[in-house]
Amino acid sequence: MTTRWLTPEEQRAWRAYIAATHLLEDALDRQLQQDAGMPHLYYSILATLSEAPGRQLRMTDLAEALKITRSRLTYAVNRLEKDGLVRRESCRSDKRGSIAVLTDEGMAEVERAAPGHVETVRAALFDHLSEEQVGQLEEICGRITRALEGEDGARPAADDVPWRRRSSPPPCS
């Protein structure tokens, strides 16, 4: 099979994607490191927990929600636990399970850091996109996700995860 190289348009888009994602991750990490002393992923973990019912989630569900590996999550939660922002509880119904619970301190931290984080996300992204483009971005990202998950696991889409269907204040992950 002869390689289907990228067209010039695709190349441009791809390069733009690489550049934008690097810059954006860096900017978010820098801001949160300054403001909350933790990288973006760690904040996302707290934010995700803050939206879950009972402010808790099983490790696997949390990893799945954020699309990260379990071992990465284990390490991160260890740190957050050391900082007192998260606590681990063992699962009653399944003794293998471990549940990450957001502590009051953790919740306070999310609430403290959220405004600055949202502002950064806006400044870097949404303030420069039309409503249409917001929709386009979601659609494009959805396709990427489906392409990569469709492969093996037919996991439910993020918005179908039961604990995702709430309203309430949005710390944005």
Place this chain on the structure above:
Amino acid sequence: MTTRWLTPEEQRAWRAYIAATHLLEDALDRQLQQDAGMPHLYYSILATLSEAPGRQLRMTDLAEALKITRSRLTYAVNRLEKDGLVRRESCRSDKRGSIAVLTDEGMAEVERAAPGHVETVRAALFDHLSEEQVGQLEEICGRITRALEGEDGARPAADDVPWRRRSSPPPCS
């Protein structure tokens, strides 16, 4: 100033973005680690060099092209140098400077790995996007980049970097 929280549409887009970028980076890293024994960034470095005139670039230019920090690049080039894929030369005109040169071995490695990489990028992304969406993606990413670079440095856009204006086979970074 009262926080401008994300709208529900923005939240959805943001979550989709986080998920998609995590999944995509993971997929690319996995594929290249398997196929070429190096993470995506390292391949990007080789690919970028392979397109530069003389297959070489100053460290700073390379870092700028890929939007990564200089220290990250230093580490990566050290590894690639150890592997014999890149060689460092000192800059004649500016004795502070250091130039990364792609070795023949490095070039061969890019050529060997490129097809698989492009295939992965297609499978994860372009095969699922319409031509229109490819344009939208580029536009959106361009805005992110401008938003984040506009801040302090009015650096030239990637496509204006002189050594970018070539034709020739596209290993895609």
Place this chain on the structure above:
DNA sequence: TAAGTTTGTTTCAAACTTGAACCAAGCCCG
């Protein structure tokens, strides 16, 4: 031209990530 600043790059320690290996605890079936 000496002093002070900026620019290009590396260094170092601390923090983070990866992937494979491991340990339970559930599950499945004969």
Place this chain on the structure above:
DNA sequence: CGGGCTTGGTTCAAGTTTGAAACAAACTTA
């Protein structure tokens, strides 16, 4: 029940990233 397979999580070593500090060569300017 008693293997085997699967699932939920953690561990460990090796590799990578970060950010601040260190250096050295170039500029600037008094």
